[in-house]
Amino acid sequence: MxxxxxxxxxxxxxxxxxxxxxxxxxxxxxxxxxxxxxxxxxxxxxxxxxxxxxxxxxxxxxxxxxxxxxxxxxxxxxxxxxxxxxxxxxxxxxxxxxxxxxxxxxxxxxxxxxxxxxxxxxxxxxxxxxxxxxxxxxxxxxxxxxxxxxxxxxxxxxxxxxxxxxxxxxxxxxxxxxxxxxxxxxxxxxxxxxxxxxxxxxxxxxxxxxxxxxxxxxxxxxxxxxxVPGDISSAAFLIAAVMMVPDSSLVIEQVGINPTRTGIIDAVQAMGGRLEIVNERLINEEPVADLHVFHSELRGTVIEGDLIPRLIDEIPVIAVMAAQANGRTVIRDAQELKVKETDRIATVASQLAKFGASVTPTEDGLVIEGGKSLVGAEIDSMGDHRIGMAMAIAGLAAEGETTIANAEAINVSFPGFAETLERITR
CATH class of the missing domain: 3.65.10.10 (Enolpyruvate transferase domain)
Known part of the structure; x- marks a missing residue:
């Protein structure tokens, strides 16, 4: 837990x-x-x-x-x-x-x-x-x-x-x-x-x-x-947290910025997020950089088409950001989410709704009406590491306490996740 x-x-x-x-x-x-x-x-x-x-x-x-x-x-x-x-x-x-x-x-x-x-x-x-x-x-x-x-x-x-x-x-x-x-x-x-x-x-x-x-x-x-550079899919959860929590600023060092993986950066910038890429270099054919992330006033956007394969694993936490953004966010062409560790379309919708967010699942994605205040909730990761982390990030922006059941699944991709959150939050 x-x-x-x-x-x-x-x-x-x-x-x-x-x-x-x-x-x-x-x-x-x-x-x-x-x-x-x-x-x-x-x-x-x-x-x-x-x-x-x-x-x-x-x-x-x-x-x-x-x-x-x-x-x-x-x-x-x-x-x-x-x-x-x-x-x-x-x-x-x-x-x-x-x-x-x-x-x-x-x-x-x-x-x-x-x-x-x-x-x-x-x-x-x-x-x-x-x-x-x-x-x-x-x-x-x-x-x-x-x-x-x-x-x-x-x-x-x-x-x-x-x-x-x-x-x-x-x-x-x-x-x-x-x-x-x-x-x-x-x-x-x-x-x-x-x-x-x-x-x-x-x-x-x-x-x-x-x-x-x-x-x-x-x-x-x-x-x-x-x-092996830092995983941008793991960095995405910290990026989202900084974007949503006022007065925040975080440097994430040595992150892989392979262009086939940086859809999360494109999505954040489309939502009005402030993120600077510094100290770029190439190691073992892979581009690496440090990311400087700042709290931002986010706005809704449309995420679809060619962008989807470049951020498919980050969609759960993008949905969390969208719930706190101004306006509507539409995610489509993401049928692949149905065959991940869980059906992530259904799971994101059901778990994020527990916070009071307005989330509608569709055949190939999600529609999120942003701007609603979130309230702490009892969440189940369903054994899916990215669902567990995404909902924990939602908890950082929600009033009250949030509990994540089956949180051990997070160790699949982010050992020490809870300790990292404790170290950077005030």
């Missing part, structure tokens, strides 16, 4: 935990690379620890102490057949990217996860991998876990994805690295490109043409040092 009371002011300088997407990939690519990979700034959250566990079960030596990780890679075919099912826990990134990797391996494996993973769609990954020649089975013809994979020889394909999904794109590209010929993926909108950037850092030739990305088979990854 997490308890939150109204904040009078937020100030200071903080760092947020390492980027979850980059942490996953650093462990995976380091395991498949030849030689040692050292990772600093790793996110020691439950999801990323599931990735470490899976590769350890396939014979990879991985040393982890806090946010420092060393991976002793054995090359792409250095993995050994696991003697039991590989449990990804609650991590959609782990299971979807590993499906692409395991499809290339000369052995049998079974991937499974928790109750949430068992409800999440997998055919979006399984389908194109089958087109490449992969042998994958699962419940409802591969729609749901567990996934049984008989790895083997694959052929490159040219795939046009119906959804902009970094997980789908990454699974296909990873399989393509060991497939005959060239594999390419084209998306309706550009999704997160952490895979492409990190593959380049590990020595892979990745080619781009508009919204199409391609790799050739038979390439080798080389171990290297990786720095």
């Amino acid at each position: 997490l308890r939150v009371t109204k904040a009078d002011k937020i100030e200071g300088t903080v760092r947020v935990p390492g980027d979850k997407s980059i942490s996953h990939r650093a462990v995976m690519f380091g395991s498949l690379a030849e030689g040692k990979t050292t990772i600093s700034g790793f996110l020691p959250g439950a999801d990323c620890l599931s990735t470490i566990d899976c590769f350890r079960r396939m014979g990879i030596t991985i040393e982890q102490q806090g946010d420092q990780v060393t991976v002793y890679g054995k090359g792409w075919y250095g993995l050994k057949e696991p003697d039991q099912r590989l449990d990804v826990g609650n991590s959609g990134t782990t299971i979807r990217l590993m499906t692409g990797i395991m499809a290339t391996q000369p052995f049998h494996s079974v991937l499974e996860g928790d109750e949430s993973i068992a409800k999440r769609p997998m055919r979006r990954v399984v389908g194109p991998l089958r087109e490449m020649g992969a042998k994958i089975d699962g419940r409802q013809n591969g729609e749901y876990t567990p996934l049984a994979i008989r790895g083997g020889k694959l052929n490159g394909i040219s795939y046009r994805s119906p959804v902009a999904s970094a997980q789908v794109k990454s699974a296909i590209l990873l399989a393509g690295l060991q497939a005959d010929g060239t594999t390419s993926v084209e998306e309706p909108h550009l999704s997160r490109d952490h895979t492409e950037r990190m593959l380049k850092a590990f020595g892979i030739d990745v080619r781009h043409e508009g919204s199409r990305v391609s790799v050739s088979g038979g390439q080798t990854l080389k171990g290297r040092d990786i720095f």
